[in-house]
Amino acid sequence: xxxxxxxxSLATYRVRIALNLKxxxxxxxxxxxxxxxxxxxxxxxxxNPMMAIPALIDGDxxxxxxxxxxxxxLDETHPNPPLLPRDPRGRARVRxxxxxxxxxxxxxxxxxxxxYLEHEFKFDEASVMKWCRHWHTAALTALEANLKDKATGxxxxxxxxxxxxxxxxxxxxxxxxxxxxxxxFPTFMRIVNELSAIDAFARAHPAKQPGAPANL
Amino acid sequence: xxxxxxxxSLATYRVRIALNLKxxxxxxxxxxxxxxxxxxxxxxxxxNPMMAIPALIDGDxxxxxxxxxxxxxLDETHPNPPLLPRDPRGRARVRxxxxxxxxxxxxxxxxxxxxYLEHEFKFDEASVMKWCRHWHTAALTALEANLKDKATGxxxxxxxxxxxxxxxxxxxxxxxxxxxxxxxFPTFMRIVNELSAIDAFARAHPAKQPGAPANL
Numbered sequence: 001x002x003x004x005x006x007x008x009s010l011a012t013y014r015v016r017i018a019l020n021l022k023x024x025x026x027x028x029x030x031x032x033x034x035x036x037x038x039x040x041x042x043x044x045x046x047x048n049p050m051m052a053i054p055a056l057i058d059g060d061x062x063x064x065x066x067x068x069x070x071x072x073x074l075d076e077t078h079p080n081p082p083l084l085p086r087d088p089r090g091r092a093r094v095r096x097x098x099x100x101x102x103x104x105x106x107x108x109x110x111x112x113x114x115x116y117l118e119h120e121f122k123f124d125e126a127s128v129m130k131w132c133r134h135w136h137t138a139a140l141t142a143l144e145a146n147l148k149d150k151a152t153g154x155x156x157x158x159x160x161x162x163x164x165x166x167x168x169x170x171x172x173x174x175x176x177x178x179x180x181x182x183x184x185f186p187t188f189m190r191i192v193n194e195l196s197a198i199d200a201f202a203r204a205h206p207a208k209q210p211g212a213p214a215n216l
Numbered sequence: 217x218x219x220x221x222x223x224x225s226l227a228t229y230r231v232r233i234a235l236n237l238k239x240x241x242x243x244x245x246x247x248x249x250x251x252x253x254x255x256x257x258x259x260x261x262x263x264n265p266m267m268a269i270p271a272l273i274d275g276d277x278x279x280x281x282x283x284x285x286x287x288x289x290l291d292e293t294h295p296n297p298p299l300l301p302r303d304p305r306g307r308a309r310v311r312x313x314x315x316x317x318x319x320x321x322x323x324x325x326x327x328x329x330x331x332y333l334e335h336e337f338k339f340d341e342a343s344v345m346k347w348c349r350h351w352h353t354a355a356l357t358a359l360e361a362n363l364k365d366k367a368t369g370x371x372x373x374x375x376x377x378x379x380x381x382x383x384x385x386x387x388x389x390x391x392x393x394x395x396x397x398x399x400x401f402p403t404f405m406r407i408v409n410e411l412s413a414i415d416a417f418a419r420a421h422p423a424k425q426p427g428a429p430a431n432l
Contacts, residue, residue, distance in 0.1 A: 049361030050316055052353075058305075062365065066319065069311035076304040088292040089277055095285035100266055103282065103319040113324070116350065127337065134332065136267075145265030149278065 001026040004047060006034050007209030008177075010106055010170040011067040012054040014211075020200035022078040026056075026142040031211065034111050051082055052110070068095075068102050074189045085161045094157045097146060101153045101167035105139030108132075109174065133178045140185050141170065147187040156191055161198065169195050170199040173206055217242040220263060220271040220279075222250050223425030224273055224393075226322055226386040227283040228270040232347035232425075233382045234287040236265040236416035242272075247427065250327050268326070284311075284318050310380045311371045312360060318426045321355030324348075325390065349394045355387065356401050363403040372407055377414070385411050390420055392432075 003019070004027040005012045019026065032038045032053050039051045048055045048065045056070050057061040058077075060155045064070050075083045107113070109132040117123040117131060139193040151157055156164035172192040173184060182189050195201045202208070219235070219242040221228045235242065236375070248254045250271050255267045263279045264271045272281040272286050272295075280286050291299045300307045325348040333339040367373055372380035376431060388408040391398060398405050411417045418424070423432040 035333075048358075050320060050358035052320065064305075064308045066312040068314035068319075069308050069315055072306035072311060073304050076307065088289050089274075089280075090288035091292065092280045092285045093278075095288060096280060096282040099282035099285055099319070101285075103265060103315070103323050104268065105320050107323045108329070110353075120346075120350075121337070121339075121343065122338075130336075134336075142264075142266035152277075177379060 001059075002028040002030060003020055004032050004044070004055040004063075005028050005209070006032050006204050007212040008035060010174050010206070011052070011110075012100070012101070013076075013170050013173060013206055014067045014166045014179055015054045015056065015070050016204035017169060017201055018083065018112060018163075020204050021081060021083070021161065022074055024074065024078060024129045026088050033211070053195050056096065068098055068163070071166065075163075081161070083161070084164070085157060085160075085162065090151070092147075093151055094162045097143065097156055097164035098167040100139055100142055100146070101171045104142075105135055105171065106174070108135040129178065133180055136171070136174055136178050136180060140175065140180070140182075140188060142208070143168070143171065144185045151190075152187065154191075156192060161195070165191065167197055168192055169201055175213045181194075217275075218244040218246060218273040220246050220260070220269045221425070222248050222269055223422050223428040225250060225269050226390050226422075227318070227326075229386050229389060229420055229422055230283045230318070230382045231270045231286050231290075231382050232420035233385060233417055234290045234299065235378075237297060237299070237377065238290055240290065240294060241393075249427070260382065267328070275351065284314055284379070285384065291379075296423070297377070299377070299382070301373060301376075301378065305366070306373060309365075309367055310378045313359065313372055314383040315378035316355055316358055317387045318363070320358075321387065322325050322390070324351040325394075345394065349396055350385070352390055352394050352396060354398070356391065356398075356404060358429055359384070359387065360401045360404050368403065368407075370410060377411070381411055384408055385417050397411065 032044055045051055047063045054067055055065050057063050064073055085095055114128050117128055153159040155161050156168055168191055206212055247259055264281045270283055271281050273279050280289055300310055330344050333344055369375040371377050372384055384407055422428055
């Protein structure tokens with residue numbers, strides 16, 4: 001497998017966690033520097049026309065795209081440990097929590113959105129930060145309410161790690177980028193602290209990737 | 217089943233299509249008027265803390281949320297006709313196309329985002345429209361490139377309707393709201409035209425729902 005990755009990408013962090021949980025080591029990890037705009041270069045556009053990472057090439061391709069689609073692909077091709085519960089209702093809850101992060105929150109704060117606000121609408125740095133914090137916090141608030149449900153256990157859904165936990169971890173990393181006060185989200189933080197003790201999560205963290213600043 | 221719906225909601229349109237394809241008629245369809253902010257009222261917040269539709273209650277369960285999670289739930293509990301291909305690579309492509317709409321594009325143009333731009337950053341109507349058209353077009357451009365793949369058939373993936381087509385239909389409805397020139401997206405439009413001839417899609421369309429303006 002070939003993974004297109006960048007230390008700061010929260011969506012790629014999700015795929016890295018899944019790869020680690022499944023014990024898969026990609027033969028190649030290709031860095032796509034989002035800060036230099038390498039995702040918009042022709043070479044990468046041929047891989048993913050959406051100009052976004054992650055992308056994953058398994059065997060003779062073509063590239064898979066969108067983090068949750070990739071994680072479910074890994075789960076279907078490498079079933080152990082499973083990243084979704086068996087019952088449809090539980091699977092819907094886990095996918096719902098995951099999409100609350102990966103659809104309702106994260107797409108609003110990615111580089112292309114921040115750059116468009118800056119270049120096209122002349123947002124200054126403080127306004128971009130306010131924007132990011134607003135959407136990140138909205139999702140954290142909804143997650144915390146959802147995680148008060150009795151279906152939550154040691155992790156986001158019961159006592160086994162699922163796709164929802166992978167997304168919680170990425171949301172927590174984003175909260176650090178945006179320096180968000182996490183006091184209102186104790187259930188979320190309890191689970192994230194559990195997750196950070198798991199080697200597959202710790203090794204996948206943005207701060208542990210090539211190119212990450214030492215003080216992250 | 218109880219569906220929380222509103223004519224204009226593109227995410228709910230996706231769930232309505234899936235229900236129609238599966239031949240499921242919810243006992244109750246509860247209108248949540250997004251234009252009046254009913255999604256933020258306490259009664260609905262208890263259903264979905266994210267204050268977003270769709271939400272679906274099946275039996276005595278807690279509400280399911282997030283359109284793609286709900287559609288996959290319907291697919292798992294009512295397998296015919298299937299909305300995903302059988303092979304993992306095909307499933308990843310279909311989910312990737314669906315998420316390109318439901319994660320990379322649609323979350324940027326929903327009411328809460330438009331309202332935040334207006335109220336907090338004083339965007340006028342023209343700027344909000346520019347914003348919506350920009351993100352909607354970015355996803356259409358990526359979809360068109362992806363749909364040029366040989367895996368595309370009569371529909372987005374082969375010759376059977378999938379979750380990807382459901383999302384294409386919602387993207388096409390959004391393109392009408394934003395009056396986007398569709399000439400650069402001939403493959404997308406060919407498929408959307410095929411889909412609009414299918415009764416399950418036609419009946420679910422925003423224009424056919426209670427409360428929709430007559431001239432939509």
